[in-house]
Amino acid sequence: MYCNTASYGLPPRPAWEALQSALDEWHGGRTSWEHWGRSTEAARASFARLLDVDIGRVAVGSTVSELIGSVVTALPAEARVVVPDVEFTSTLFPLLVQRRLDVRTVPAARLADAIAEGVEAVAFSAVQMSTGEVADLDAIVAAAEGSGAITLCDATQAVGWLPLQADRFDAVACGGYKWLMSPRGSAFLTVSDRLLERVVPHSAGWYAGENVHESYFGPPLRLASSARRLDLSPAWFSWVGTQPALELIERIGIPAIHAHDLSLANRFRAGIGLEPSDSAIVCADLPGGAERMERAGIIAAVRGGRLRTSWHLYNDEHDVDRVLDVLDR
Ligand SMILES: Cc1ncc(COP(=O)(O)O)c(C=O)c1O
CATH class of the missing domain: 3.40.640.10 (Type I PLP-dependent aspartate aminotransferase-like (Major domain))
Known part of the structure; x- marks a missing residue:
């Protein structure tokens, strides 16, 4: 994923x-x-x-x-x-x-x-x-x-x-x-x-x-x-x-993509206890999170010591829920 x-x-x-x-x-x-x-x-x-x-x-x-x-x-x-x-x-x-x-x-x-x-x-x-x-x-x-x-x-x-x-x-x-x-x-x-x-x-x-x-x-x-x-x-x-x-x-249109990406990013934020935001990129302090993701074969990144996930067109709610699951949230 x-x-x-x-x-x-x-x-x-x-x-x-x-x-x-x-x-x-x-x-x-x-x-x-x-x-x-x-x-x-x-x-x-x-x-x-x-x-x-x-x-x-x-x-x-x-x-x-x-x-x-x-x-x-x-x-x-x-x-x-x-x-x-x-x-x-x-x-x-x-x-x-x-x-x-x-x-x-x-x-x-x-x-x-x-x-x-x-x-x-x-x-x-x-x-x-x-x-x-x-x-x-x-x-x-x-x-x-x-x-x-x-x-x-x-x-x-x-x-x-x-x-x-x-x-x-x-x-x-x-x-x-x-x-x-x-x-x-x-x-x-x-x-x-x-x-x-x-x-x-x-x-x-x-x-x-x-x-x-x-x-x-x-x-x-x-x-x-x-x-x-x-x-x-x-x-x-x-x-x-x-x-x-x-x-x-x-063809899809930026407004629709904006709504889709933000809804996924904010679903993820809610799952890890953060307030909603205006970004498709979520950076969070989740100790051990990057290692759990890697073991589960999920590709994300670490920037400035924080786990960075970014949500786009090919992602859906199941992806968010899977990541939350792997992070034990
Ligand atoms: C904000 C921003 N600008 C530019 C780039 C890439 O720059 P370049 O095309 O010079 O490698 C990146 C890559 O991570 C970026 O995040």
Whole structure:
């Protein structure tokens, strides 16, 4: 049994089957590659619809850290950036490596307050991977509007179950392999106009060209005018699996998934004596719990010494009850 989507999501059948047939084509050298690339474009369109943002604002890549690494080039020298102290390092390290920036960590609960005058950017996860905590997005957006701070949101633990509107933020980065149930190797970035103007697309290659298939060789530099200028060349097979996974999520709809995931997470919370919460990820101090789960063949995780379970589409109430049983609750 699997309750660890916060680590990686399980592929829906159409995603698995599409990937198998692409691997078979590859194995036999039976096709050219262009149609694998078309999956990237269909997935980009799905992502734009899911986050209610214009497709021209969506860039694609393989990992969150690379995409965040691109957008932080927009921040000027000495810019003060605030980040929650528990932030995942794929968002934190791309900032810290820019030694020209003044990066300060603050307790997650104080993030909105810390976006005061003088702060030029805030970088944070919409949902924290180590605690499951959902950020106070309204408070962060309001504080940033007040001070003019750039907002960089890592929504990897959110998109796929938490309703989110990307154009509330200057940038939203998201890996596909967790709540979007896609293979490792597909990731998205949305960018605002003011950010796109300032970013240096330092990983640009042929796929960042205005016309991809006329950008194979030779100068001049001819990058896309839209967010596609931040594209990284697609890892084909990852995208072949990502397209059907996103289409399935669109068909079911985020509101329905949100309700399903939260009802399971809160059923589990009730079983271990916790108040209901607003997260599909539950982190709890349950001494010996991880060992019991492992012995029972249930896949969960331990983060910061606490048992982390995460509940998604393929889980149901029986799964929750089984885990509670194994935990003797
Ligand atoms: C919040 C968050 N962002 C990003 C990632 C993955 O980042 P990357 O694609 O750079 O490996 C994870 C993985 O656990 C995560 O929890």
